[in-house]
Amino acid sequence: MALIVQKYGGTSVGDIDKIRAVAEKVSTIVKAGNKVIVVVSAMSGETNRLVKLAENFSDSKGWALDMLLSTGEQVTISLLSMALREIACSATPLCGWQVPIKTDDSYGKARIENIEIQKLVSLTESGVIPVVAGFQGVDDSGVVTTLGRGGSDTTAVALAAAMNADECQIYTDVDGVYTTDPRIVPEARRLDCLTYEEMLEMASLGAKVLQIRAVEFASKYKVKLRVLSSFEDGDGTRITDEDNKMEKAIISGVALNKNEAQVMVVGVPDRPGIANEILGPVAQKNIEVDMIVQNSGANGTTDFTFTVPRADYEETLEILRPLAKKMDASRVEGDDKIVKISVIGVGMRSHAGIASRMFASLAKENINIKMISTSEIKISVVVEERYSELGVRALHAEFGLEST
Amino acid sequence: MALIVQKYGGTSVGDIDKIRAVAEKVSTIVKAGNKVIVVVSAMSGETNRLVKLAENFSDSKGWALDMLLSTGEQVTISLLSMALREIACSATPLCGWQVPIKTDDSYGKARIENIEIQKLVSLTESGVIPVVAGFQGVDDSGVVTTLGRGGSDTTAVALAAAMNADECQIYTDVDGVYTTDPRIVPEARRLDCLTYEEMLEMASLGAKVLQIRAVEFASKYKVKLRVLSSFEDGDGTRITDEDNKMEKAIISGVALNKNEAQVMVVGVPDRPGIANEILGPVAQKNIEVDMIVQNSGANGTTDFTFTVPRADYEETLEILRPLAKKMDASRVEGDDKIVKISVIGVGMRSHAGIASRMFASLAKENINIKMISTSEIKISVVVEERYSELGVRALHAEFGLEST
Numbered sequence: 001m002a003l004i005v006q007k008y009g010g011t012s013v014g015d016i017d018k019i020r021a022v023a024e025k026v027s028t029i030v031k032a033g034n035k036v037i038v039v040v041s042a043m044s045g046e047t048n049r050l051v052k053l054a055e056n057f058s059d060s061k062g063w064a065l066d067m068l069l070s071t072g073e074q075v076t077i078s079l080l081s082m083a084l085r086e087i088a089c090s091a092t093p094l095c096g097w098q099v100p101i102k103t104d105d106s107y108g109k110a111r112i113e114n115i116e117i118q119k120l121v122s123l124t125e126s127g128v129i130p131v132v133a134g135f136q137g138v139d140d141s142g143v144v145t146t147l148g149r150g151g152s153d154t155t156a157v158a159l160a161a162a163m164n165a166d167e168c169q170i171y172t173d174v175d176g177v178y179t180t181d182p183r184i185v186p187e188a189r190r191l192d193c194l195t196y197e198e199m200l201e202m203a204s205l206g207a208k209v210l211q212i213r214a215v216e217f218a219s220k221y222k223v224k225l226r227v228l229s230s231f232e233d234g235d236g237t238r239i240t241d242e243d244n245k246m247e248k249a250i251i252s253g254v255a256l257n258k259n260e261a262q263v264m265v266v267g268v269p270d271r272p273g274i275a276n277e278i279l280g281p282v283a284q285k286n287i288e289v290d291m292i293v294q295n296s297g298a299n300g301t302t303d304f305t306f307t308v309p310r311a312d313y314e315e316t317l318e319i320l321r322p323l324a325k326k327m328d329a330s331r332v333e334g335d336d337k338i339v340k341i342s343v344i345g346v347g348m349r350s351h352a353g354i355a356s357r358m359f360a361s362l363a364k365e366n367i368n369i370k371m372i373s374t375s376e377i378k379i380s381v382v383v384e385e386r387y388s389e390l391g392v393r394a395l396h397a398e399f400g401l402e403s404t
Numbered sequence: 405m406a407l408i409v410q411k412y413g414g415t416s417v418g419d420i421d422k423i424r425a426v427a428e429k430v431s432t433i434v435k436a437g438n439k440v441i442v443v444v445s446a447m448s449g450e451t452n453r454l455v456k457l458a459e460n461f462s463d464s465k466g467w468a469l470d471m472l473l474s475t476g477e478q479v480t481i482s483l484l485s486m487a488l489r490e491i492a493c494s495a496t497p498l499c500g501w502q503v504p505i506k507t508d509d510s511y512g513k514a515r516i517e518n519i520e521i522q523k524l525v526s527l528t529e530s531g532v533i534p535v536v537a538g539f540q541g542v543d544d545s546g547v548v549t550t551l552g553r554g555g556s557d558t559t560a561v562a563l564a565a566a567m568n569a570d571e572c573q574i575y576t577d578v579d580g581v582y583t584t585d586p587r588i589v590p591e592a593r594r595l596d597c598l599t600y601e602e603m604l605e606m607a608s609l610g611a612k613v614l615q616i617r618a619v620e621f622a623s624k625y626k627v628k629l630r631v632l633s634s635f636e637d638g639d640g641t642r643i644t645d646e647d648n649k650m651e652k653a654i655i656s657g658v659a660l661n662k663n664e665a666q667v668m669v670v671g672v673p674d675r676p677g678i679a680n681e682i683l684g685p686v687a688q689k690n691i692e693v694d695m696i697v698q699n700s701g702a703n704g705t706t707d708f709t710f711t712v713p714r715a716d717y718e719e720t721l722e723i724l725r726p727l728a729k730k731m732d733a734s735r736v737e738g739d740d741k742i743v744k745i746s747v748i749g750v751g752m753r754s755h756a757g758i759a760s761r762m763f764a765s766l767a768k769e770n771i772n773i774k775m776i777s778t779s780e781i782k783i784s785v786v787v788e789e790r791y792s793e794l795g796v797r798a799l800h801a802e803f804g805l806e807s808t
Contacts, residue, residue, distance in 0.1 A: 093471050
């Protein structure tokens with residue numbers, strides 16, 4: 001007998017029939033002798049509908065918006081509880097404040113501070129399934145808060161950590177984490193398991209299976225995660241801290257990020273503090289900088305290159321142009337038709353030569369590398385956007401990730 | 405400076421523009437130096453939408469349904485708070501559990517047991533407008549409850565009582581209580597004021613302006629009520645315990661109820677206990693009996709007549725037929741093409757002759773009276789349905805209720 005936290009996302013509870021199917025899935029696990037706590041998102045489309053209602057008002061942020069949005073999950077927990085009772089499973093819907101899931105008061109992006117488990121323990125002990133609203137909590141003043149988009153994953157992981165659950169299962173519309181996007185590489189393979197670090201790199205690089213925050217939380221509290229499909233059977237992908245890669249591939253996956261743009265300040269006089277002089281004003285505008293590369297150039301000057309979200313490209317250029325003039329730099333250049341391709345794997349820690357294999361593989365396809373950035377378990381390159389698919393396919397093949 | 409509780413129903417907050425208009429109304433009262441607590445219903449149509457979702461499940465009653473339905477008002481308080489902030493009014497949305505409004509655990513028809521006023525007092529004292537979700541509360545176990553349809557009126561009256569408010573204003577889609585239905589009598593006049601008793605009789609007889617329960621509550625705690633239009637200016641109708649009818653009409657209004665049917669057990673042997681023998685089995689099926697009349701007949705028998713909701717007419721006949729046989733009654737008769745017309749007024753307590761004027765007025769129009777029932781402030785007659793409008797118009801004129 002195990003204690004399992006299951007989280008079902010918006011598409012998994014998108015209509016009445018799907019809610020019934022979720023109830024059946026939960027019931028199967030319970031009838032096999034396990035205790036289950038269920039966490040659900042709002043029915044797909046519901047949160048957007050509510051956001052549109054709020055957007056009619058000029059001052060729609062703050063706790064009023066959190067209270068509005070929290071109704072989305074509240075509807076789902078009510079309906080799923082009814083569906084469970086219909087098939088003779090005893091269930092109790094619980095809003096965030098009823099658990100309670102205590103958060104700080106950063107409305108719209110609150111952080112979980114504490115989960116009181118007495119109620120959950122007594123419900124599960126007495127054979128009742130707690131059906132908990134994801135994405136929401138309550139602050140010290142009794143005001144409803146929300147954790148921000150995708151917060152339901154975080155709710156599930158936090159509950160699993162607090163309850164010391166045996167596993168936290170994230171049900172979604174894909175059947176696991178893949179070596180790369182199967183729409184680009186049809187031979188992409190579902191991974192049986194992955195480390196938290198690998199998953200973090202995959203998630204931050206555009207594999208939108210799991211919220212980064214939830215993975216960080218799981219890593220911190222060693223919560224065993226599993227990503228599964230709501231619509232198909234299968235074992236999904238386990239995400240744990242086990243690094244049992246002895247006989248496995250060095251590289252776990254190839255990720256593609258199409259949401260960045262590259263900007264370059266050319267011919268900057270090379271003196272201490274220029275990085276901060278350039279990036280300070282960008283950060284002040286809340287623009288997130290990702291890769292940063294500095295090359296020393298000729299004549300005591302240097303070229304300073306970095307990437308920003310593509311949506312912030314024009315604004316970044318506007319910030320940089322007067323700045324470059326003031327700094328006596330030659331010019332500002334940019335390119336918003338670039339992509340970032342990364343290979344990820346804890347195995348590369350102990351294996352030299354991954355980078356050179358990667359560069360050679362891209363060179364063979366005549367793909368020019370515009371930027372390189374490396375971490376312990378990841379190597380990222382920036383290339384022209386038109387090489388996206390070719391680059392991903394080449395690297396996927398190079399590291400033997402195809403299904404057999 | 406007064407403390408005013410304002411309640412806005414579903415049509416008053418039916419869309420974004422109407423919510424903005426409500427915010428303006430509230431703001432006007434506040435800027436005039438008053439403190440206001442606002443109670444709102446779900447946007448019109450929303451509760452029905454949620455009920456339809458729930459009806460997909462066989463076991464949709466109980467606390468899961470209450471939690472589902474409570475989201476309707478939760479959406480409205482969020483949006484109205486945004487609308488108020490947009491026009492620089494400080495407002496805080498409050499669900500029932502946040503006030504808290506404590507109820508018993510009769511899910512779907514919970515009764516308010518206690519309202520803790522500390523939070524409301526401190527908000528109003530500091531110039532913040534509490535925007536409270538009507539229709540909902542929380543029981544001792546922290547489970548969300550609802551008060552049943554129309555419960556928002558009750559929430560408003562209960563808050564006004566707890567806060568000792570100067571007035572409880574019920575905003576709706578009519579501009580007050582009328583002497584009779586203006587669709588039947590175009591000359592019907594809006595009443596300036598009315599007693600609780602009169603309002604109770606009017607409401608129970610089909611004037612659907614206010615929930616009976618809310619009026620009872622107001623009467624018990626002497627809460628000064630006022631019914632007003634959300635869409636037009638005007639003073640509306642005050643409902644209080646003042647009986648200042650010195651120079652006013654004896655009769656306040658004429659009410660029509662088209663939702664009843666008449667059944668008669670003819671030739672019942674006249675012995676003690678027959679009323680209970682007949683009505684007991686009817687009550688057991690949860691059929692509500694309204695008027696009851698017993699006439700002594702010939703030969704030691706009696707005729708027993710009563711009215712039931714029209715929807716329960718066939719079932720009532722089915723209960724009575726075998727019963728009549730067992731009781732040795734002659735037969736069971738019935739008529740579901742009848743209506744009940746009533747004249748109401750606290751003035752009739754001290755005035756004889758109202759009944760005879762009523763009967764004479766109907767006789768002049770050749771309307772046959774099939775049943776009569778009287779109370780201290782009301783006389784009701786049952787007549788054939790085809791005489792509905794004629795009867796109401798005759799009585800409205802007889803008692804001089806037309807607008808001048």
